[in-house]
Amino acid sequence: MMKKILIANRAAAAARILRAVREMGLKSVVVYSEADRDLPYVAQADESICIGPAPARDSYLNQALLLDVMARCRADAVHPGYGFLSENAGFARQVQAAGHCFIGPSPKWIEALGNKAAARTLMQAHGLAMGGSTGVLPRDDVTAVTRAARELGYPVLIKPAGGGGGIGMVPVENEQSLPASWERASGIAEKAFGDSALYMERFVREPRHIEFQFLADRHGEVISLFERDCSTQRRYQKVIEEAPAAAIDPQVVEEMAEQLRQVLIKIGYDVIGTVEMLYTPESGFSFLEVNTRLQVEHAVTEAITGVDIVQAQISLAAGERLSNVLTQTPKRNGHAIEARIYAEDPVRCLPSPGLLRVFQLPQSSIGLRIETGYAEGNRVSSHYDPMVAKLITNANSRDDAILSMINALEATQVEGIKTNIPTILKALRSDRFQAGTMAVDGLQALIAA
Incomplete structure (x- = not known):
């Protein structure tokens, strides 16, 4: 069993994980951005380390910095919580390659199921019922996107292939609004997840x-x-x-x-x-x-x-x-x-x-x-x-x-x-x-x- 866990998250997620770590008798390391230095759980951890300015890309999403912190504080494992790097297969692999434990599924499953379109293909092959859906569609091919929407039938729902939490999901009622909606969803996905890949599902009313x-x-x-x-x-x-x-x-x-x-x-x-x-x-x-x-x-x-x-x-x-x-x-x-x-x-x-x-x-x-x-x-x-x-x-x-x-x-x-x-x-x-x-x-x- 590991002895020291780095908590790579913030706010309620960090506080919740910290409570579990302490109840298990393990040592804790909390990282925090400059914007979060006064949050109460920061002072409650065994160790607290500032990892940069407020923007997440410079702190909670900075993989190289987090790996460096793990090495310096000799943490055995990292708990990513939810959001941020919790479903980043590349980060999970780097953690393991550095000799630490990533507290989550094996990277192969994060990769295989983190891409929502690929996950649908895998689960459909194992007999799960699916609503109408496409695979990942070409970012700049309006003709292909329009064709796919017509085949599904309006209304459709645009979704980020690598996203979660409902972020970047855009319903589209008709073909006239499709190009602008596609562009907007792609921009949101790129900003939120670093991946602009999108796919579409048939929009289900009142599920x-x-x-x-x-x-x-x-x-x-x-x-x-x-x-x-x-x-x-x-x-x-x-x-x-x-x-x-x-x-x-x-x-x-x-x-x-x-x-x-x-x-x-x-x-x-x-x-x-x-x-x-x-x-x-x-x-x-x-x-x-x-x-x-x-x-x-x-x-x-x-x-x-x-x-x-x-x-x-x-x-x-x-x-x-x-x-x-x-x-x-x-x-x-x-x-x-x-x-x-x-x-x-x-x-x-x-x-x-x-x-x-x-x-x-x-x-x-x-x-x-x-x-x-x-x-x-x-x-x-x-x-x-x-x-x-x-x-x-x-x-x-x-x-x-x-x-x-x-x-x-x-x-x-x-x-x-x-x-x-x-x-x-x-x-x-x-x-x-x-x-x-x-x-x-x-x-x-x-x-x-």
Whole structure:
């Protein structure tokens, strides 16, 4: 087992990983940019090292610098969290080549499944249902792009091949708007992921976004930690997640989870992964993508299973067997909901960076968990994702979990920046969320109403 872990992330992700590392009795090294030097977790680590100015390309995405820091502080491993370099196969290979452990799947799986178009080809070959999709399309061939869209049939959805988190996804209703949308999506993908490659899918109206969490060892075993419903999104970025999924036949969900588990066993997948699917009552499940990393929303699965997913990820990356990591077969207990609090205008959904003059979150207690990397007096930077906190509630019933979340959000006080708390409350109280049938485009409709 490793002794010292470098945490190559920031804010809530870094704070969460730091907690797991300390509970495992391991030494921690936190890296931070100049913009993040005052965030509370920086002072809580065994070692803290500044890695440059605020722009991510000069700090959290600076692979050479991170490798140098690992060598200088003699870290055994790096945990990339989510975002940044968490799904960068090249970085994972460099970490391993330098004699360190990359706490994530093997680089070959990050590479094979990180490209969303290639992942669809692989999973389709193993029998998973697909919606209409293209492979990666030529960047500057408008004729080929137009032809592909016509073959799919409008509306279509443009997606970055190497992206995630909903960034760069652009819906296109008709051929007239395709060229400009294609150009815009390519620019966003290049800036966000360093890869302008795009593909298209047939746009599915009012689907639900259901994802399945898996842990796997490097000895051929894979276990399902059940599903999460991540349908409450704005601009294809998740805002509320819950587990288990409501208003879907549990047997249908269980059969899908087992089919996915068997596929991962067959291909030899390892450590951690989430298979994301779209669901409609008419068509059932269809494959969307695989995330080869820890998910932001992992806490709702932890709440209903009692499994510490981050600690499990660390142990599995170190070569432990699943039977040693999880001594009992996980079972679902109760219901859990997560709400992401973003520093953003609740109507226009634009980032709202600034000073957290007041930042009072409810105290963590039984049934309520708080994840944040900020404290009152910190500044939310415009250089990074605007999420400032996650609230997670769990209870015996879904209704009770919803009520607990509403109470927790109403008790939250934030001044100095705008937040999306009013939007979250509006969603939680909506008839559609209460019924458990919120679709991917449902929150945007609520915001516009």
